[in-house]
Amino acid sequence: MLEPLFGVLALFPSADALLKAIPQVKERGFTRLEAYTPYPVHGIDEALDLPKSKLGILVFILASLGAICAFLFEWWTSTVSYPLLTAGKAYNGWQAWVPVMLEGTILVGTFTAALGMLFVFNRLPFFGNPMLRSKAVDEITRDKFALVIRPGDGGLDTSAAIAALRAAGGQAIEVVPAPHYRRAGLAWWAKVTAGIGAACLVAGYGTAWAIRTFPTTKPMVEMENQPRLDAQAPDTFFASGRGMQLPPVGTVPRAFMPVLATNPDQGGKALVDPLPVTARVLERGRQQFDIHCAVCHDKLGTGKPWLDSTYEAQPTDLQSSTIRDASDGYLYWVISKGFASMPAYAADISPNDRWAIIRYVRALERSQDAPARDVK
Amino acid sequence: MSVASRVRSALPPRFAEPAGGRPRVAQPHVRPPLWTVHRTLWALVALGGAGIVAAWFLAGAQRFWVNWLMWLVFMVCLALGALFLVALQHMTGARWSVPLRRTAERIAALTPWLVPVAAIALFSLPVVFSWTQPDAASITPLVLKEHWLNRPFFIIRLAVCLGLWVLSYVVLVRGSVRQDVTKDPSLTVRLRRFSPVFMILLALTITDFAFDWVSALEASWYSDIFGVYLFAGAVTTAIAATLLAVMHLQRRGRLPGVTGDHVYNLGGLLFGFTIFWAYIAFSQYLLQWYADLPAEVFWYVQRTSGPMGLVFVLLGVGHFFVPFLALMSRADKKSPTRLKWVAIWVIFMEFVDVFWLISPIQGGGIRLGWPEVSFAAFFVAAGLLVIRRALSLGEDMPTGDPFLAAGLDFHLR
Known part of the structure; x- marks a missing residue:
């Protein structure tokens, strides 16, 4: 029985000889032709009537997407998610994003070009290409140019194909059989997965072992050892x-205007809550209260600390009438400056957050002593 | 049958001519289709010249000199860009471009004309240069630059630059033309040795010219990259002009053997230098925007705010994105129509660039009116006359170059 046929192959000594042979072979009625060359040959697409590669369009679209994604990423991180003023520039400093966009374009573009060529258009991984079993494959990858006549719908007249190739100047003509080709099965994928897993394990444990064995070896120290002034460290640069x-x-830090009044009763009168009445402010107040205040004053402000009795201070009951009757400014003064054994929080809580906490304390008070109309 | 095509069909085919070149004298008479174009150009020169004279009296000295400087800078860009292309081909030993080299050499014929234009431009010194103004002595950055920005040294530098450019033009172009007759291959070797020297001279002189004649208009401003910026625009323009001239000659059958593959390569170079210009232009802008130093950034504030901001946007879109997208695919660079329009557009954009660099020193909006149109008519028509006359001389290709055959045999495969 005849083996299934891949095609008839001939070698040519140069790209020009190959390009001259193609129309001659076509004239004899063979239309399914493939060329194998050691390097890309200009003009071979036209000679073989190959359609224009779509790789360029794919690269263009994805590279543009790369630029757009880089732009959105920069915009989102520096303007939306964590608005950050750098070097006195506005939030939407698109100029600074252009280098990142350029890199994004190039990164996605090159990866699309390489991976798209390999996996999308050349349909790799593909094992057992019949050409690999031909005698000519060594020379094709070195300095010879191969033309293969593939069987059309009606099969291939092998002797006519050989004659056509010989007439066109082909050498080392051979008939390449198609191998029995199986798609990669489950076992193959299992092997691949196991192989990658094993490689990861070796790399991971190897790195861990290397770090433990050579703890003082640092791969890169330039950033750590740069000439700079470290915070909290002595240095001889300044007097x-x-x-x-x-x-x-x-000077005071931005948005941290200190409370100058020394007396809470007098100082409190001058201080006015600047915040709008919104649910957001109350929510912020609740969050800050739970972080800073609740540990001593209790979540409801009852002044029963979560701490055990060895903690001797008696936190103020925020539900008491003293606090209820005190002005907001008085409470602000106390939070800022501290009172009795309560420390000052001016350095830890921003002014707006202090006002938000007071707003929340008022809400707590009302929740524990609601008038009838509130619970209608 | 139109007049033009009838005349064209009556022309003798160039490749049928005997080797050894055509006689020089008879040229204008043999090629009648140039006739009407020629006359139109002279009419434009006359009209533009009248407009220039009127501008001197009616538009004010400042506006007159600003326009003069813009065209000086533009001419320098085109002439030096063309010389750069010629030297680049010698230096790299490129063969594909040998048949096109003569066209670039003919565009470089603008170089000697730089001497009178620049000499006249010296009279603009007291009018438009900030460092010559009476209050310059009280501005600290200008006082610090006094050792560089003083009139004698300024004029010496200009003379040195012009001298080196004309010398290089003579060596590069006259040498190549002489080879047509002598067929002496040693000339190629000599030009190859001279080209690296020219490259160094060009780098130094074009940087100096850019600093002296463009940045020094606002002498407080400085940008180290500015010479490269002007150079990038110059080469882009010269490639576009060469492309146009080559396609013009090709249509008339004067470059037999030059194929779409040669033109394709020129299109590729144009694409590459478009990107180079954008890279340099944006680098300069980004650095100054980031540092935001008052001594530097005022220059960009003038040029990016108000109506000039629109020109700035036009420059970014037109000098980069339009040619970049228009020349990206392989098919684009194979289409002569596409290449022609992109080349014209790029040359126009380079002028917009020069306008954007120089015009804002007058302050207050975009100065675009009849004086600008007159200057454009005069200099474009005169420049075209110079280039056309140069193109009508001697051989259309360097017939004495030993690599001409190899260059004509160039195919993309």
């Missing part, structure tokens, strides 16, 4: 002998 400098006298 003060510290790396970190104190802020100039009389």
Whole structure:
């Protein structure tokens, strides 16, 4: 029985000889032709009537997507998710995003070109290409150019094909049989998965072992050892002998205006809650209260601490009439400056958050002593 | 049958001519289709010249000199870009471009004309340059630059630049033309040795020219990359002009053997240098935007706000995105119509670039009116006359170059 046929192959010594042979073979009625060359040959697409590759369009679309994604990513991180003013620029400083967009374009474009060529258009992985079993494959990958006549719908007249190739100047003509081809089965995929898994394990454990065995070896120290002033560390650069400098006298951090009044009753009168009445403010107040206040004043503000009795201080009952009758400004002063054994929170809680906490304390008070109309 | 095509069909085919070149004298008479174009160009020169004179009296000295400087810079870009292309071909030993080299050499014929245009431009020194103004002595950055920005040294530098450019033009182009007759291959070797020297000279002189004649208009401003910026635009323009001239000659059958593959390669170069220009232009902008130093950034503020901001956007879109997208695919670079329009567009955009660089020193909006149109008519028509005359001289290809046959045999496969 005849083996199934892949095609009839002939070798040509140069790209020009190959390009000259193609029309001659076509004239004899063979239309399904394939060429195998050691390097890309200009003009072979036209000679073989190959359609224009769609790879370029694919790369263009995906590279544009790369640019758009980089833009959206930069915009989202620096303007929406965590608005950050850098070097006095506006939030939408698109100029700074262009290099990232360029890199995104190139990254996605090159990966699409390489992977798209290999996996989308050349349909790899494909094992057992019949050409690999031909005698000519060594020379094709070295310095010879092969033309293969593939069987059409009605099969292939082998002797006519050989004659056509010989007439066109082909050498080392051979008939390439099609191998029995099986798609990769479950066992193959299992082997591949196991192989990748094993490689990961070796790499992971190998790295862990290397780090444990050579703990002081650092692959890159340039960033760690750069000449710089470290925070909290002594340094000889400044006369003060510290790396970190104190802020100039009389300056305050942005949005941290200190409370200047020394007396809570007088100082409290001058302070007015600047926040709007919204659910968001109350929610923020609840969050900050639970973080900073609830540990001593209790979640409802009853002044029964979660701490055990060895903690001797008696936190104020925020539900008491003293606090209910005190003004918001008084509470703000106390939070900012501290009172009795309660420490000052000016450095830890921003002014707006302090007001939000007071708003929430008022809500707590009302929740524990609601008038009848509230629960109608 | 139109007049033009009838005349064209009556033309003798160039490739039928005997080797050894055509006689020089009879040229304008043998090629009648140039006749009407020729006359139109002269009419434009006359009209533009009248407009220029009127601009001197009516539009004010500042506007006159700003226009003059814009065209000086544009001419320098085109002439030096063409010389760069010629030297680049010698230096790399490229063979595919040998048949096209003469066209670039003919465009470089603008170089000697730079001397009178630049000499006249020296009279603009007291008018438009910020460092010559009476208050310059009180501005710190200008005082610090006094050792560089003073009139004697400025004029010496210009003379040195012009001298080196004309010398390079003579060596590169006259040498190549002489080879048509002598067929001496050693000339190729000599030009190959000279080209790297020219490259170094070009890098230094074009940087100096860009600093002296463009940045120094606002002498407080500085940008180290500015010479490269002008260079990138110059090469882009020169490639576009060469492309246009080559296709023009090709249509008339004057470049037998030059195929779409040669033109395709020029299109590829144009595409590449478009990207190079954008890279340099954006690098300069990004650095100054990031640093945001008052001494630098005012220059960009002038050029990106108000009506000039529209020109800035036009420059980004027109000088980069349009040619970039229009020349991206392989089919685009194979279409002569596409290449022709992109080349014209790129040359126009380079002028927009020069306009954007220089015009804002007058302040206040976009100055675009009859003086600008007159200057454009005069310089475009005069420049075309110079190039056309150069193209009508001697051989259309370097027939004495030993690599001409190899260059004509160039195919993309």
